Amino acid sequence: MQEIQTRDQDATGGRGRRGPRCVAIVGPFQSGKTTLLEAMLARAGAVSRQGSVGAGNSVGDASAEARAHRMTTEVNIGGAEFLGDAYTFVDCPGSVEFLSEMQPVLPVVDAAVVVWDGDDKKIPALQLVLHELEAQAVPRLLFLNKLDTLTRSIEEAIAALQPASAVPLLLRHMPLHRDGSPVGFIDLALERAFLYQDHAPSRSAEIPAEAAEEERAVRYAMLERLSEHDDRLMEELVEEIEPERERVFADLTHEMRDGLAVPVLIGSALNGHGVGRLMKALRHEVPDVAETARRLGLAAQGQPVAQVLKTLHTGQAGKLSVARVLDGVVQDGMSMMASSGQTARVSGLVRLMGMATQKVAEAIAGDVVGLGRLDAVATGDTLSLGKLPPTLVDLPSPRPVMALAIRARDRKDDVKLGTAVRKLADEDRSLALASDGGLILRGQGELHLRVAAERLASRFGIEVSAQPPQVGYRETIRKAVAAVRGRHKKQSGGHGQFGDVVVDIAPLPRGEGFVFEERIVGGAIPRQYISSVETGSQAALRKGPLGFPVVDVRVTLTDGSFHTVDSSDMAFQQAARIAMIDALPRCAPVLLEPVLAISIAAPTEATAKVNAIVSSRRGQILGFDARDGWPGWDVVEAQIPEAEMADLIIELRSVTAGVGTFEASFHHLAEFVGRDADQVVAARQAAV
Numbered sequence: 001m002q003e004i005q006t007r008d009q010d011a012t013g014g015r016g017r018r019g020p021r022c023v024a025i026v027g028p029f030q031s032g033k034t035t036l037l038e039a040m041l042a043r044a045g046a047v048s049r050q051g052s053v054g055a056g057n058s059v060g061d062a063s064a065e066a067r068a069h070r071m072t073t074e075v076n077i078g079g080a081e082f083l084g085d086a087y088t089f090v091d092c093p094g095s096v097e098f099l100s101e102m103q104p105v106l107p108v109v110d111a112a113v114v115v116w117d118g119d120d121k122k123i124p125a126l127q128l129v130l131h132e133l134e135a136q137a138v139p140r141l142l143f144l145n146k147l148d149t150l151t152r153s154i155e156e157a158i159a160a161l162q163p164a165s166a167v168p169l170l171l172r173h174m175p176l177h178r179d180g181s182p183v184g185f186i187d188l189a190l191e192r193a194f195l196y197q198d199h200a201p202s203r204s205a206e207i208p209a210e211a212a213e214e215e216r217a218v219r220y221a222m223l224e225r226l227s228e229h230d231d232r233l234m235e236e237l238v239e240e241i242e243p244e245r246e247r248v249f250a251d252l253t254h255e256m257r258d259g260l261a262v263p264v265l266i267g268s269a270l271n272g273h274g275v276g277r278l279m280k281a282l283r284h285e286v287p288d289v290a291e292t293a294r295r296l297g298l299a300a301q302g303q304p305v306a307q308v309l310k311t312l313h314t315g316q317a318g319k320l321s322v323a324r325v326l327d328g329v330v331q332d333g334m335s336m337m338a339s340s341g342q343t344a345r346v347s348g349l350v351r352l353m354g355m356a357t358q359k360v361a362e363a364i365a366g367d368v369v370g371l372g373r374l375d376a377v378a379t380g381d382t383l384s385l386g387k388l389p390p391t392l393v394d395l396p397s398p399r400p401v402m403a404l405a406i407r408a409r410d411r412k413d414d415v416k417l418g419t420a421v422r423k424l425a426d427e428d429r430s431l432a433l434a435s436d437g438g439l440i441l442r443g444q445g446e447l448h449l450r451v452a453a454e455r456l457a458s459r460f461g462i463e464v465s466a467q468p469p470q471v472g473y474r475e476t477i478r479k480a481v482a483a484v485r486g487r488h489k490k491q492s493g494g495h496g497q498f499g500d501v502v503v504d505i506a507p508l509p510r511g512e513g514f515v516f517e518e519r520i521v522g523g524a525i526p527r528q529y530i531s532s533v534e535t536g537s538q539a540a541l542r543k544g545p546l547g548f549p550v551v552d553v554r555v556t557l558t559d560g561s562f563h564t565v566d567s568s569d570m571a572f573q574q575a576a577r578i579a580m581i582d583a584l585p586r587c588a589p590v591l592l593e594p595v596l597a598i599s600i601a602a603p604t605e606a607t608a609k610v611n612a613i614v615s616s617r618r619g620q621i622l623g624f625d626a627r628d629g630w631p632g633w634d635v636v637e638a639q640i641p642e643a644e645m646a647d648l649i650i651e652l653r654s655v656t657a658g659v660g661t662f663e664a665s666f667h668h669l670a671e672f673v674g675r676d677a678d679q680v681v682a683a684r685q686a687a688v
Contacts, residue, residue, distance in 0.1 A: 019086075019288050019289050019290070019364065019365055019366035020085075020086035020087065020088060020289070020364070020366035020367050020368075021085065021086070021087055021088070021110045021111075021282075021286055021287075021288055021289065021366060022087070022088045022089075022090065022108065022109045022110055022289070022292075022324055022366065022368055023087060023088070023089055023090070023109060023110060023111050023112065023113060023282055023286065024089075024090045024092055024102070024105055024106060024109040024111075024112040024113070024138070025037055025089055025090065025091045025092065025112070025113050025115060026092045026094070026102060026106075026112050026113070026114055026115070026129050026133070027094055027114050027115035027116055027126060027129060028094045028116065028119075028122035028125035028126050028129070029071060029093075029094035029095045029096075029122070029125065029658070030071070030094070030117075030122075031094060031115045031116050031117045031119075031122060031145060031146075032115055032117060032145040032146060032269045032270065033072065033091055033092070033094060033115045034053050034058060034060040034061050034072055034076065034091055035052075035053060035058075035145075035269040035270055036113070036115055036143065036145065036269035036275070037058075037059065037060045037076065037078055037089055037091045038050045038051045038052070038053075038058050038059060038060065038269075039199075039269045039270075039272050039275045040080065040089060040275055040278070040279060041059060041078050041080050041089070042199065042272070043082070043201075043272065043275050043276055043279060044080035044081060044082040044087070044279065045080070045081075046078065046079065046080035046081070046353070047059060050199060050272065053070060054070070058354075059076065059078050059353060059354035060072065060076035060078065060091045060354060061073075061076060062076070062354045062355045063355070064454070064458045065451045065454050065455060065458070068454070069447070069451070071093070071094075071095060072091060072092070072093040072094060072095075072098070073093060073095075073098055073451050074093065074098070074101055074310075074427075074428075075090055075091065075092055075093070075101050075102070075105060075309075075310055076090070076091040076354060077089070077090055077091075077310075077322065077352040077353070077354070077368060078091070078352075078353050078354060079351060079352070079353060079368075082279050082283060083280075083283060085283055086366070086367075087282070088324075088367070088368040090105050090109065090309075090368070092105055094125065094129075095447065095658075096125060096128060096444070096445070096653070096658055096659055096661070097443075097444040097445040097446075097447050097448040098430075098444070098448065099128060099129075099132075099444075100398045100428070100429055100430035100444065101310075101428070101430075102129070102132065103132065103395055103396075103398075103429075104308070104309045104310065104379050104380050104393065104395055104429070105309045105310070106132060106133060106136045106138050107136050107138075107296060107307070107392070107393045108292065108296075108307045108309055108324040108326070108393070109138060109292070109324075110139070110286050110287050110288060110289065110291070110292050111138065111139040111140060111141070111256075111282065111285075111286040111287070112133055112138050112139070112140040112141075113140070113141060113142075113143050113278070113282070114126070114129060114130065114133070114140055114141070114142045114143065114262070115142075115143050115145050115269075116142060116143075116144060116145065116161065117144075117145045117146040117149070117150075118144060118145075118146065118150045118151075118152070118157045120160055121657055122657070123160065123161055123164050123657075124164075124603050124656065124657045124658075124659040125657065125658060125659050126161070126164055127164035127630075127632075127659075128659055130164055130165050130166070131166075131629075131630065134166050134167075134259070137259055137295060139256050139257045139259065139286065139287060140256070140262055141256060141262060141263040141264070141265060141281065141285075142169060142262050142263070142264045142265070143265050143266070143267065143269075143274070143278055144157065144158075144264055144265070144266045144267075145267065145268065145269050146268055146269075146270070147175060147182045147266050147267055147268050147273065147274070148181065148182055148268050148271065148273075154171065154174075154175060154264075154266060155171070158171060158264060163631060163632060164632075165262055167259060167260060167261055167262055168225060168260075168261050168262070169261070169262050169264050170222060170225055170226075170252075170255070170261040170262060170263050170264060171188070171218065171221075171222060171264045172187065172188055172189060172222070172252070172263045172264055172265050172281075173185040173186065173187060173188065173264070173265050173266045173274070173277070174186040174188060174211075174214070174215055174218050174219075175266060176193060176195070176208065176211060182196070182268075182273075183195060183196060184196050184202060184205070185266055185267075185274065185277075186207055186211065186215050187277065188215070188218060188219040188222050189222075189245070189248050189249055189252060190245070191207065191215075191219070191245075192204055192205075192206075192207070193205040193206060193207045193208065193211075194277065196268075196271070196273040196274075197272075198271050198272060198273075199271065199272040200272065201276045202273070202274070202276060202277065220237075223237055223243065223248070224237065225261065226248065226251040226252065226255065226261075229251070229254070229255065229260055230247075230251050232247075233247065233248075233251060249284065249285075252285065253284065253285040256285055257285070257287055257291075263281070263285075265277065265278050265281060288366065289324075289325075289326060289365050289366035290365070292326070293305075293326045293327055293365075296326070296392045296393070297390070297392065298326055298327060298390070298392060300327050301327065301328075302327065302328055303327060303328045303384065303385055304325070304327065304328035304329060304330045304331075304334065304336070304383075304384060304385040305325070305326045305327040305328060305382065305383065305384045305389060306323040306324060306325045306326060306330055306336070306363075306371070306382070306383045306384075307323055307324050307326055307381075307382050307383070307392055307393060308321045308322065308323045308371075308377060308378070308379055308380060308381045308382075308383065309322055309323060309324060309368075309379065310322040310379060310427075311377075311378065311379045311426050311427050312370070312427060313423045313426065313427060313459075315459075317348075317372070318347075318372060318373045318375075319372075319373055319374065319375055319426075320350070320370040320371070320372055321370065321371045321374045321377045321379075321381075322352065322368065322369070322370050322371075323368070323369065323370075323371055323383060324366075324367070324368045325363045325364060325365050325366065325367045325368075325369070326365060326392075327365050328365060328385070329362050329363070329364050329365075330346065330349070330362060330363045330367075330369070330371070331346070331349070331361065331362040331363075332346055332347075332348060332349040332360075332361055332362070333345065333346060333347075334346050334385060335385070335386070336371070336374065336377075336383040336384065336385060337383065337384055337385070337386065337387060337388055337389065338374075338376065338377050338378075338381040338382065338383055338389070339381050339382040339383075339388070339389050339390070339391045339392075340376070340377075340378070340381060341388060342376035342377065343376075344373070344374040344375060344376050344377060345373075346371045346372060346373075346374065347372040347373040348370075348371075348372030348373065349361065349362065349363060349369055349370070349371060349372065350369060350370040350372070351367075351368075351369055351370075352368070352369075352370055357370060371383075378426065379395075379426075379427075379429055380393055380395040380429075395429070397429070398429060398430035398444065399661075399663050400430070400432055400442035400443055400444065401443075401444060401445060401648075401649040401661060401662060402442070402443060402444070402445055402446060402448075402449060402646075402647075402649050402650075403434075403440050403441065403442045403443075403468070403469050404440070404441050404449050404466040404467065404468065404469065405438050405439070405440055405441075405466065405467055405468065405469040405470070406421075406438075406439050406440075406441050406453070406464045406465070406466045407438060407439065407464065407465055408462055408463070408464055409463045409464060409465055410462075410463065413461075413462045413463075416460070416462065417439065417456075417462055417464070418433070418439065420456055420459075420460040420462055421433050421439065421441060421452075421456070423460075424452055424455055424456070428452070430443060430444050430448070431443050431448075431452055436469065436470070437470065438469075440469050441466075445649050445650070445653070446647075446649070446650055449466070453466060468646040468647075471593065471594065471642050471643045471680075472594045472642060473548045473591060473592065473593055473594070473672075473680060473684075474548055474549050474550070474551045474591075474592040474594075474669055475544045475545070475546045475547075475548045475549070475550050475551075475589050475590060475591050475592055476507060476510075476550060476551055476552045476553070476589070476590060476592055476669075477505070477506075477507045477550070477552075477553060477584065477587035477588060477589055477590070478507055478587070478588040478589075478590055479507070479586075479587050479588040480504070480505060480506035480507065480587070481504070481505050481506075481583045481586050481587050482504045482505075483502055483504065483558070484502065484503055484504070484505065484579045484580075484582055484583040485500070485501070485502050485579060486499075486500075486501050486502075486503070486575045486576060486577070486578035486579025486580070486582065487499070487500045487501075487575055487578065488500075488571050488572075488574040488575040488578060489566075491566075495565060495566055496563075496565075496566040497566055497568065497570070497571040497574070498562065498563035498566035498567050498571055499529070499532075499560075499562070499567060499568075499571035499572035499573075499574060499575035499576075500560045500561040500562065500575055501525070501533050501557060501559075501560040501572065501575045501576055501579055502557070502558050502559035502560055502579075503533075503537070503555055503556060503557055503558065503576070503579050503580070503583070504555070504556040504558055505553060505554070505555055505556075505580070505583045505584070505587055506553070506554045506556075507552060507553065507554075507587070508552040508553060508554050509552065510552055510668065510669060511552070511668065511669075512552050513551060513552065514537075514538060514541065514551070514552075514553055514554075514555075515553075515554045515555070516533075516534040516537060516538075516554075516555050516556075516557075517554065517555070517556045517557070518530050518533075518556070518557040518558075519556060519557070519558050520557060520558075520559070520560070524559055524560050524561060524562075525557070525560040525561070525562055525572070526562060526567075528569075529562065529567065529569065529572040530557065532569040532570075532572040532573045532576070533557050533560075533572050533573070533575070533576040534555075534557075534576075535573050535576075536572065536573035536574060536575065536576030536577045536580075537555045537576045537577075537579075537580055539573065539576075539577055540576065540577045540580030540581055540584070541553060541580065544584055544589055545584050545585040545589045546589055546591055546681050546684070547681060547684035547685050547688055548591070548592075548684065550584065550589075551592070551669070555580070560575075590671050590672075590673065591671070591672045591673070591677045591680065591681060592669040592670065592671060592672060593641050593642065593643060593669065593670055593672040593677075594641070594642040594666055594668075594669055595639050595640070595641050595642070595667050595668050595669070595670050596639065596640055596641075596642055596645065596664045596665060596666060596667055597637075597638075597639055597664065597665055597666075597667040598619075598637075598638050598639065598640050598662050598663070598664040599635055599636070599637055599662060599663050599664075600614070600635065600636040600638065600652065600660065600661075600662040601627055601630070601633060601634075601635050601660065601661050601662065602633065602634060602636070602652070602655075602656045602659070602660040602661075603632055603633055603634075603656055603657070603659065603660075604626075604632050604633060604634050606655050606656045606657075606660065607624060607634045607636065609655040609656075610634075610636050610652065610655065610656070610660065611624075611636065613648070613651055613652060613655070614636065614638045614640060617640050617641070617644035617645075617648065618640070618641050618644055619638050619639060619640035619641075619644065620638060620639045620640075621636065621637075621638050622637040622638055622639065623636075623637050624636040624637065625637075639667055640664075641670070641672075643680075645664065648662070649661070649662070
């Protein structure tokens, strides 16, 4: 018992108080991440009582959108002190549509708590999170939550999850049951039992006699796993020598920090069960900011360096860049240079607790703070004092999987709509704004775009209407027509207008675009007007007989005439347009639809359903293969018409437990005929 007290009282090995540490809380949707954040803040005394997501009084999920949907839609930040150590907890969204919020956070945290509730349906989503943690080499442990509702043994749950993790899952706790309900657990490293008390520290107890034999077997399995990287421990196990307890703890710490194993702890965040032991594990075993800086390749020099993990626009308070200080001290009023080369002065320094902020004068290495009014700074930027910092984090740009054409319902909001959307995209890297005859908002799915629209209404007062964007249909010709004359003649007093051209029109192979040639002889048209004929021909191709831009056409100017006084550039442009408008309907016009090359990533068990979805959308399956670096996943290569893509991600996620995704790019234009094509043309002509 004395050893337990010593370990709990001095986690620093005699080095004194550690710098602030930062821990991400990650996991699938509805596994209890935000509830765990509330339980940890309450256990540390940072809040007077544990809040509830359902009751709407939690520190996390405090935005209007998060509470409306009862889910995390952006990162939530809360700070606490526990046994003399300072912590920042960053609760990350679990829905695949908001996972890009997690990507800038993970590189700068000291460790992550992965929350899972034992539901096999959430394993594919959990694999997305684990893969990201593995790629970033973030130390992590797993908190098996909702122990009171688990319907099978922990060993069975861990066995089901193991294929999703690239490294072994190492059980640290063994549950204790009474009448089929969990009443506590045995810490296999401490060899001590702990009995749950709702929303209070667990009560330490001796290991029950009836559980002693099972505890020895489960603990031996843990030690065997640890001995794979500790020869001395292996020798002690072979010789049946009881290893020193501190050596066991040292091995556990080493394996977690080096990514050799993922320790598994158990509990119930809703009831506050197991939360204290989780926080003590974080206190003893999570590295500090100096180790995180080394992982990022930053050599400590005592000069201010910070990494931006989130951007917020806070109304009248302006832009807030949430950053973790990795080295030195950042002070209010300090001029910081970003890795982009931009320099800005920090105007205000705040700590965050959910939606609340508190002003501070400075932040030391390890702190997570909001830096005010760094307008030129973006999420993912590295900041330093007085010199160009290295780029510590390379953030990939999220690929959009769904798009909506949006417009303000009230026309007076048209001007500020673009500015508001750009602010949202500054906060959320996975939102993108494009312009194609209107504003096109691209994002990660139906809910993601819906939340963006809700934020436009709640934060900027802009109600928008949305619909699928127009498909980029084109048309072309299948027959050549020769010697088409276009004459423009107008006389209205003074100088008139005169232009006269004769052109041949012919189709080109797909993808050739527009080609203009001239075979004028004898000065039938002066040289200065030939380029005008080309310009007029191109202008006529902007809308063909079917109502769409015309592509893959050759126009050859063969003859014409001019007037020495009345001819002009504009007159020859108009003459060319007349010739083209007359000729194109006689060239057997045909509709073209864009076809996209698409790579769909999905769990292997869903591949057959994915293939069926592609076929049902007039798609062509080119093949599939195992997804590199993703055990149990496939990549399906296909081509699908753009017209069939609008809600593809919704159907795809419905058959892949919410985790399927794709990347798409334009591949070619294909002839589109039949009843569906006729409907497209009729709709276009009706709209015009």
